[in-house]
Amino acid sequence: MTYSLTVRDHMMIAHSFTGEMFGPAQQLHGATYVVDATFRAEQLHADGVVVDIGRASDALHRILSRLSYRNLDDEPAFAGVNTTTERLCSHVAEQLVDVARDGGLGGADLTAIAVTMRESHIAWASYEVSL
Numbered sequence: 001m002t003y004s005l006t007v008r009d010h011m012m013i014a015h016s017f018t019g020e021m022f023g024p025a026q027q028l029h030g031a032t033y034v035v036d037a038t039f040r041a042e043q044l045h046a047d048g049v050v051v052d053i054g055r056a057s058d059a060l061h062r063i064l065s066r067l068s069y070r071n072l073d074d075e076p077a078f079a080g081v082n083t084t085t086e087r088l089c090s091h092v093a094e095q096l097v098d099v100a101r102d103g104g105l106g107g108a109d110l111t112a113i114a115v116t117m118r119e120s121h122i123a124w125a126s127y128e129v130s131l
């Protein structure tokens, strides 16, 4: 049995992709992602939660605010790689894992953190880290 708690935020970025598999996205373009962060636990914390929604929301917002309104082509963290939806998911998920391991989320013993990003109403990607 696994509980999960999901919080949602969004971010706006600019980027371009390298590679012949991409079409117009090889040009600089903007994207607005709807971002879901899901926290999983097998047992609830004594207070009855997986994580506090406020803490989870704040952590996700802080991470996204470091990317939002940026041209990701200029960000050293992504030098030489395409900032695909999949890669952005792993980037955000790994930072949430760091927050969780530093005790910044409180709550129950988490078993996993997953991040899903919707780049449009027809396409999304996810990345999940087991803890």
Ligand SMILES: Nc1nc2c(c(=O)[nH]1)N=C([C@H](O)[C@H](O)COP(=O)(O)OP(=O)(O)OP(=O)(O)O)CN2
Residues within 6 Å of the ligand: 021, 022, 023, 024, 025, 026, 083, 084, 085, 086, 119
């Ligand atoms: N696996 C992924 N594939 C693609 C991603 C992604 O993040 N992960 N992103 C894009 C683009 O950002 C956008 O969605 C579409 O760009 P486009 O240039 O149209 O890319 P296509 O591959 O669809 O190329 P077409 O020539 O337009 O068919 C694309 N893929």
